[in-house]
Amino acid sequence: MHNDSPYVRIGTLLHTRGVHGQLVAPLELSIESLDPITCIFIQVLGNTHVPYQLVDKRLIEPDKAWLKLRNITSKEAAHSLLGKSIWLLQDTLQQLTITSVFPQPLIGYEVCDVHIGSLGAVINIEKFPQQHCLDVAYNDQSLLIPYIPAFIQNVDHQKRSITVCLPEGFLEALGLKT
Helix, strand or coil, rough: CCCCCCCCEEEEHHHHHHHHCCEEEEEHHHHHCCCCCEEEEECCCCCCCEEEEEEHHHHHHHHEEEEEEEECHHHHHCCCCCCEEEEEEEHHHHCCCCEEECCCCCCCCEHHHHHHHEEEEEEEECCCCEEEEEEEEEECEEEEEECCCCEEEEEEECCCCCEEECCCCCCCCCCCCC
């Protein structure tokens, strides 16, 4: 997100629901209501943001939304939007009652350990009372890495990468081998 941009990324279209093009999106913030949102933007082809009018919307949880977009009427059409980021205009964001903000959007970022090398891509951010954890697709298994300074060495948003330093024996203690 650039300060001079009118857009703010708030989530990712993660999966479809139903057969009429409904989408579920984890949000990078917790909000009280979706009421102020009438339109979302999806970034395509570089820095072009395409508007999509919402015909229905619901909060499943304070940080997860169910969305129905105008002209997206089938599961197949919705499927073409999966993995795309959801953006709002800054003015719309300011109308929301935000109760908390999660780490910068990290889904899809490549995670590399300083000693082991590439671990895989972030597939989700799990929210626990104590901390957030990066859910990394590691050797066809889920690897949860605490999103805390002791583990996270660097986040490079330009390269979409996260450098971690896992404690010695971390993977083995989880039953995972390097």
